[in-house]
Amino acid sequence: MSNTLYTASRRALDFYAQRLIPMDVVLSAKLPTGPKLFVANHPTTSDPVMLTLLTEERIHTLITEFCFDMPVLGPALRKGGHVPVVAGRGREAFDSAHELLDGGHNVAIFPEGALSPAKGGVYPLRNGAARLALSTGAAVIPVGIALDPDRIHRVDISRLYTDGPYAMTVGAPLHFGGEMSDRSRVLSVSGAIRHEIIRLAYLSGQRLGMTQRALVQPSLGWAQAIGLVTA
Numbered sequence: 001m002s003n004t005l006y007t008a009s010r011r012a013l014d015f016y017a018q019r020l021i022p023m024d025v026v027l028s029a030k031l032p033t034g035p036k037l038f039v040a041n042h043p044t045t046s047d048p049v050m051l052t053l054l055t056e057e058r059i060h061t062l063i064t065e066f067c068f069d070m071p072v073l074g075p076a077l078r079k080g081g082h083v084p085v086v087a088g089r090g091r092e093a094f095d096s097a098h099e100l101l102d103g104g105h106n107v108a109i110f111p112e113g114a115l116s117p118a119k120g121g122v123y124p125l126r127n128g129a130a131r132l133a134l135s136t137g138a139a140v141i142p143v144g145i146a147l148d149p150d151r152i153h154r155v156d157i158s159r160l161y162t163d164g165p166y167a168m169t170v171g172a173p174l175h176f177g178g179e180m181s182d183r184s185r186v187l188s189v190s191g192a193i194r195h196e197i198i199r200l201a202y203l204s205g206q207r208l209g210m211t212q213r214a215l216v217q218p219s220l221g222w223a224q225a226i227g228l229v230t231a
Contacts, residue, residue, distance in 0.1 A: 042114070169204045
């Protein structure tokens with residue numbers, strides 16, 4: 001997909017988001033130059049598209065393969081240069097992401113490896129994001145997403161979000177050193193990334209006023225984990 005076509009499609013998405021989805025985006029720090037690895041929680045199937053609104057720069061997102069077979073969305077993902085993650089062939093997606101980052105491009109990944117729990121929270125992360133961060137040295141940009149659960153539209157195994165408030169909190173860039181072959185280091189980095197995603201998602205939810213049913217109860221484990229509330 002040419003840069004011109006990508007820019008045009010992104011403008012169309014921006015137009016759509018401004019009118020149908022009230023965006024609430026907070027950046028904790030200016031995004032750095034150079035390749036960036038965006039990592040986020042994944043409450044809906046719409047999230048990969050919404051992440052592209054965070055920067056004018058092109059983002060290549062790792063997305064589960066079934067999305068590429070969906071009408072309209074699938075062709076758009078392929079033309080946008082996004083990377084399918086095929087079951088049992090995760091190494092291919094990892095290598096594609098590694099090549100993109102080494103080439104100076106931006107990559108987005110949802111390290112839970114699946115949609116987040118329907119009632120809130122964040123699954124334990126798979127280690128691909130940590131391994132990419134260690135092997136490429138790219139800046140890791142954590143993102144916490146929160147939205148109105150009553151506006152999520154379930155279609156088969158998808159969760160679409162086509163209207164209502166959509167909040168993203170973008171954390172300060174994270175930089176990690178160490179070897180990808182060091183399993184304990186990989187687990188430590190993965191834990192640090194998850195901690196930031198949880199913290200940022202909680203802040204996003206607070207801005208939406210999700211303080212009772214939609215945030216505190218489903219996300220009590222998040223808040224306890226980062227010291228915002230006690231048991």
